[in-house]
Amino acid sequence: MSVIHCDIFLPAGFRPQDILAFHRRDGERLAERVDDDGLSKGLLWRGRPACLDLRFAAGRARLALAVDGDAGGEAEAALEGMGRRMLGLNQPVEAFERQYRGHPQLGPLIAARAGLRVPQTATPFEALAWAITGQQISVAAAVTIRRRMLSLCDCRHSSGLLCHPDAARVAALNADQLGEAGFSRAKSRALLALSQAAVGGELPLDAWLDGTPADEVSERLLAVPGIGPWTVSYALLRGYGWLDGSLHGDVAVRKALGIALGQADKPDARQTQDWLQPFSPWRALVAAHLWALLQAGGF
Missing domain, CATH: 1.10.1670.40 (Endonuclease Iii, domain 2)
Known part of the structure; x- marks a missing residue:
């Protein structure tokens, strides 16, 4: 295991409670655990299970990322970039x-x-997966379906936290499995089409973080069957x-x-x-x- 750290200074008036509320959606705490001063979240870091620990204290956010394996090069800078996005500092x-x-x-x-x-997700794929999951249903129902999808993929950090799957892990599923998790046929098709296009390189979701114009991203995402304007607007907000x-x-x-x-x-x-x-x-x-x-x- 490798552990990397960074501190991020927060502007005056920063609202930690908004970040904590966003990550407190699932009361079963299988993938995110929130307490009074921060949170722990399971995620995939360059394909490896990892646990992000984020703590708020004295005008700063202190991040520690424990990776099951090698964190890779320039990990501290990448962690800071992800942290700043998740905190909405951009x-x-x-x-x-x-x-x-x-x-x-x-x-x-x-x-x-x-x-x-607006709190952001750790990756654009997580935002898109959540947006597809939440189409035209309540937050409570979307949280339940999301939890089942995470359990279905069963990508777990050594801490025990489930990690949100990446596109490759979702692309390996089939429509029947997603249906058993609670996805409608239309949502299953959309999520699989998105995942397969991301894995195949047609949708370079992470590369778009470098400042690709929103209109271009929107046009590419709208071409995916089952993804409409609301899903794109929500994903662009939460993911980018x-x-x-x-x-x-x-x-x-x-x-x-x-x-x-x-x-x-x-x-x-x-x-x-x-x-x-x-x-x-x-x-x-x-x-x-x-x-x-x-x-x-x-x-």
Whole structure:
């Protein structure tokens, strides 16, 4: 086993509770274990089972990654990069808040949760797998299906934590296995098509982290059968930190917008899209504030 470390300094007003809420989704704690000051998470590091331990203390995040095997070259720099993404530190939320703190509906949401950042997944594939899993079902149902998928792949770190599978491990499954885990036929096809394309190099998910334009990523992902605009916008937000996806079709976003507008009923998708449009290039960050209004940080 090899262990690598890094410390990441956090900006004033950083909100650790948002990071912890995101990783606290699964109460069975098979792949993530969250406590008062941090979390442990099973993940694959360059194909090897690993456990990330992240602790918040005195204006910094302290990361330790225990890898079952060799961590590989330039591991400390790669760990810092992953950590900064997971913490949302690449998101320029200060500029967003300066611009909209006086907005009649959005301003109060910003004031209530100043410094809100969108927690990101360890890898883009994890974000896409979660987005496909969560299509048109509740968070609780998606968490259960995700747990079954992780158990099905059974990639486990020596600590006992399950690791989120990579594309190669999911591509090795078949539709019947995914169906037994709770995936619909359409979701099974989408997840397998995504995984196989990632393994084959048609979808270089990790390479796109280097700044590939969101429009190009979106176009490539939309070509995968079963992946639509909501899935792409959500995955771009959680996997790549892109803050301009229009999540107008999201039921929770629509419900929260109705509350923010003081309406008895939630607006429809078109009305929500029209309301979000002027906030470009921040529409997904606005959606995150609306999620937070419903205490939906874990999604």
